[in-house]
Amino acid sequence: MGLERSAAVVIGSFPLGESDRVVTFFTRQFGKVRGVAKAARRMRSRFAGALELFTLGELVFFDTGRSDLVRVDHFDIVRPFDRVRDDLDRLGQAAWMAECVARLTADHDANAAVYGLLVRALRSVEALTPPGRVAVVFGVRCVDALGHRLRTDACVGCGRAALAAGPTAWIDVAGGGVVCGACATGNPDAVRVAPGTVSALRRLRLLDWTEATGGRLGRAEYELREVLEAQIARLIGQASRASRFVREVSRAASVPTGSR
Structure with a gap:
């Protein structure tokens, strides 16, 4: 529990509230991780297009241990796999x-x-x-x-x-x-x-x-x-x-x- 980091692939997501998104990652170190990306749906979100399906990146998240959902802090793109979605x-x-x-x-x-x-x-x-x-x-x-x-x-x-x-x-x-x-x-x-x-x-x-x-x-x-x-x-x-x-x-x- 606490702040964690791992290589990860986005394998699913859905909107939460007016501006957030729940994202499912499959990570190398922790397996499947589901988390809330705050303000991910806003025009000037810090996540930009990083949370697209199939994107490979470096995930930083905080796990309080009190919820099934972690807090997604950063997701830096390593490989977007744009061609897969085209x-x-x-x-x-x-x-x-x-x-x-x-x-x-x-x-x-x-x-x-x-x-x-x-x-x-x-x-x-x-x-x-x-x-x-x-x-x-x-x-x-x-x-x-x-x-x-x-x-x-x-x-x-x-x-x-x-x-x-x-x-x-x-x-x-x-x-x-x-x-x-x-x-x-x-x-x-x-x-x-x-x-x-x-x-x-x-x-x-x-x-x-x-x-x-x-x-x-x-x-x-x-x-x-x-x-x-x-x-x-x-x-x-x-x-x-x-x-x-x-x-x-x-x-x-x-x-x-x-x-x-």
Whole structure:
């Protein structure tokens, strides 16, 4: 408690009263920190544009220990990630990643691995790496880092170590991993995927970041995203808000120009 400092990323905010703003940061040293930025919405605020979503900076805050909200004293921009916000697809995918961090973590629960993943993912999206692919790689590694790793070496239902080869595989997001065909039958939490998707999940855990985000995933990218959406929805109790925006952007992009 007292005056603290840490590198941090803005992962959310909302207005408070006439001139203040409640800002959620994910910090390297302290995990998720929520605080009040006084007069942040005034024209001549000392924060200026520093509190934009995704901004990476140096946060100085005061924690009295008597409230869930700290007092935000300073936030000096290190990297604004403007380019992430300049495109709807990049914006949507980055917002999905930020929401995952915001809703899957507890206040003041430090996790340097998740912080590093988020910063690396934002850098990749800004560098024009396909944002959907970045989001999938981030999602896989984020849920792993937070202790929700899906098991892929054996059926989580019956324990069979060697799953039968075939055109279809299943992942039970409630059970925590792959299931065989028999255990998938009648299981509402079993997500049907191609066997290659399970293999892709294993590879994404082993490859370095550049290889994982640089390679083509094909059908596995879509299916892994569906698995992640189902897993995260179960963990937080509802579908993520950003996922709806991502789907709307994707649908709009698929409509021929002359049809709009």
